[in-house]
Amino acid sequence: MSAYDDWVIEAETKGLKISEVILQNQMEELEQSEQVLFQRMKTNLKVMRESVEAGLTSKRRSLSGLVGGDAEKVEERRKRGESLIGDHMSGAIAKALAVAEVNACMGKIVAAPTAGSCGVIPAVFFTIEEARHVSERELLLALFTAAGLGIIIAERASVSGAEGGCQAEIGSAAAMAAAAAVELAGGSPRQTADAAAIAMKSMLGLVCDPVAGLVEVPCVKRNATGATIALVAAEMALSGVKSAIPIDEVIDAMGNIGKQMPCSLKETAQGGLAVTPTGRRIQVDFL
């Protein structure tokens, strides 16, 4: 079984960034040059950027009418300088809502790792781009860090809500974003692992209970909370806070919790929020 820790040790031994180790690994796995892989990742970054921009200004509503326009509300308040929790945090919330709303409204996004969790990683990346001076190359490398951790999660547990609940989707996205955020902010490979572990631990047990089975309620707002958890976890790890449970064991725990979760709470819309009186009413009204 692959372990993120192996990559951390390799990066430490060779004095490389974790992303550089993952990039090397993927060049071998996919039998492609660094240039080709970078070009493909560049396309992902471009679509992510466009989806943030589209969502911050869009007036579109989702097919059910439940979702749309919230990213703009948060962004407007931020622009007025009224944010309660700080400019960057508010920015992250607005960006995550933006991408998740674009997705719900049938706009173009990058699944990261899934469509339902597509807002977390772009929100964290472009928030750090605003906060710090980072080059495009650094952003692209950090996407390899995020995706590399995702490979480990997919192999040891799951990134599908139907298999592991929301912890496998937004939880995985938050862990991937947290690891990348640490690298972007200049943290060590070990700190990327700690940030990922802290983020995922904060999401353990989260069920997938979408109202009417749609990728809307509560998915869109969970993208925003997932992005902030990623940033909180990165801040702790960058300060030197360690995770008592190592990332690979946290991933295994997530996988096990997912297996123990009843089917009704894994993307079937038969439990949780989906079966509340309001959830049921929305389902009846819409379908």
Added chain:
Amino acid sequence: MSKSNVFDLLGPIMVGPSSSHTAGAVRLGAMARRILGEEPIQGTIFLHGSFAKTGKGHGTHLALVAGLLGMAPDDERIPTSHMIAKERGLNLSFQTADLGDVHPNTVKFDLLGKNGGHVVVVGSSIGGGSIVIREINDFHVELRGDYPTLVILHQDLPGVVAQVTLLLATAQINIARMLVSREKRGAQALMILETDQKIDDTGLDSMRKLPRIYQVLAIGPL
């Protein structure tokens, strides 16, 4: 399951909201179009299980039509596919159906092409945008659209498979997966070959001229 790579975890680039109910649905439509092998002009789409229940909110109907029109999962015209279908003279109707013990995200297409071709295709969206075609005209198949694929209708007789594989071998085309099924002994049979290399038009022509071969369809990877 084969090991995933960075682009499985960041990607696909797609029109939302759901990889299985939207992106997968586009790919199912696109595969059905390729199997028909011509521009569809009329069709009935039967939605099963979760596709029937939550399809509306996921744009599954729009996505299936987009695929039938030849669009890819990242095509931003997907939300307007019904209008585009109308403009192109493609008449479609949707029905809810119980297709039996199949994956919850399953669809059946009954399609008519502009040159008179007719095909019935059943396929499922199995997660993350991946799909599998399960049935073509009552034949059980397993088609994922990730390889160049040959769908060959032929007579069930000794040596028919061998002459096809010999032709591929001569053309240096390697077979990745192969499936043969038949209606009954000696009757019509279907051969599905997923190959590492694409067969060229000359190769296809020679294959069509082989005895006891009724129809050869080459489907490019999605």
